[in-house]
Amino acid sequence: MIERSNVISEMNDRSREVFRRVVEGYLDSGGPVGSRTLTRSMSEKVSAATIRNVMQDLEYLGLLDSPHVSAGRIPTHLGLRMFVDGLLEVGTVTDDVREKMHHTVRDDGNDVTGMLDRVGSALSGLTQGASLVLTPKHEAPLKHVEFVSLAPDRALVVLVFADGQVENRVFTPPVGQTPSSLREAANFLNSLIEGKTLSELKVTVEREIKTRRRELDSLAADLIENGDAFWEGDGAHYERLIVRGRSHLLSQSSEAADLDRIRTLFDDLEKKRDIAEFLELTEDGEGVRIFIGSENKLFSLSGSSLVVSPYMNADRKIIGAVGVIGPTRLNYGRIVPIVDYTAQLVGRMLSNKV
Numbered sequence: 001m002i003e004r005s006n007v008i009s010e011m012n013d014r015s016r017e018v019f020r021r022v023v024e025g026y027l028d029s030g031g032p033v034g035s036r037t038l039t040r041s042m043s044e045k046v047s048a049a050t051i052r053n054v055m056q057d058l059e060y061l062g063l064l065d066s067p068h069v070s071a072g073r074i075p076t077h078l079g080l081r082m083f084v085d086g087l088l089e090v091g092t093v094t095d096d097v098r099e100k101m102h103h104t105v106r107d108d109g110n111d112v113t114g115m116l117d118r119v120g121s122a123l124s125g126l127t128q129g130a131s132l133v134l135t136p137k138h139e140a141p142l143k144h145v146e147f148v149s150l151a152p153d154r155a156l157v158v159l160v161f162a163d164g165q166v167e168n169r170v171f172t173p174p175v176g177q178t179p180s181s182l183r184e185a186a187n188f189l190n191s192l193i194e195g196k197t198l199s200e201l202k203v204t205v206e207r208e209i210k211t212r213r214r215e216l217d218s219l220a221a222d223l224i225e226n227g228d229a230f231w232e233g234d235g236a237h238y239e240r241l242i243v244r245g246r247s248h249l250l251s252q253s254s255e256a257a258d259l260d261r262i263r264t265l266f267d268d269l270e271k272k273r274d275i276a277e278f279l280e281l282t283e284d285g286e287g288v289r290i291f292i293g294s295e296n297k298l299f300s301l302s303g304s305s306l307v308v309s310p311y312m313n314a315d316r317k318i319i320g321a322v323g324v325i326g327p328t329r330l331n332y333g334r335i336v337p338i339v340d341y342t343a344q345l346v347g348r349m350l351s352n353k354v
Helices: 005-009 013-029 036-039 047-061 075-087 094-106 113-128 178-188 196-213 220-225 245-253 254-272 275-280 332-353
Strands: 129-136 143-152 154-161 166-171 241-245 288-293 304-312 318-327
Touching: 005 075, 013 036, 013 047, 013 075, 036 047, 036 245, 075 288, 094 113, 094 332, 113 166, 113 241, 113 318, 113 332, 143 178, 178 196, 304 332, 318 332
Parallel strands: none
Antiparallel strands: 129 241, 129 318, 143 154, 154 166, 288 304, 304 318
């Protein structure tokens, strides 16, 4: 079998065109592409039998598959990878997309989280996929903390930073919290907060809990101890993942097994698993990266594709990422430039706020 890196270059013109048209037909329709369909679109006149022979060769190479007998061919994940790497024609960002994204990131003060929330919603709407926005870690000193009870199992923490930025984060408080214990916890934190970043405050809180445990209301102490959920997240670094457009991905699959896999994916995302890995996906340099199906463990269960691009601060340091999740038959040629443009726009906007 031809080595993976040489598959496209070793094809003759006819094989390359058949392969390209099968993949493009699949990406457009989501279904298999038959030989008779291709006879009407090939640049040279060839018989359906000739095209079937070419398809069989491509299937032997592992690039195409036949889901049913005499039903035409669809690309395999390897075929999609080869197409994306060697034959994908990337479009340009249209004026209406540029205008929508510029309007989305308009400067409305220091509410970075609100801006990135809007970016996620806009990206989901433009691509009809689920969007992911990984926000940067905020290291400015805190000025004020406030807790707001939303429901028995949901609460909001409002973080006001000394540089004027405000972040709102929803979290699950320990069982038994009351508005009174939330206020007491906020008062305790605010008494320690001056001049400290989130990570510094966490260290101080842990030390104070040890020395003042008997003075604290037990529920308030429990809240603060469980504050890891919103102070640092899993691991040593805090990043926040914004997920928008879940319904787009769910609506594009009718198979019960597919829906279960997609729900598993979003359950993982909502529990913030592998968020650090999501950022690592982008750290091999600038530009858009595409992950198809099982190429990354975070998305392998859902059989989805991810188009992701990092964004950078004024020092050219990667501080976050934006991406789109969708079925493997994403319109890569359209979505890649949108994700790339959005990442650059977010990077420029955040650099101007520094």
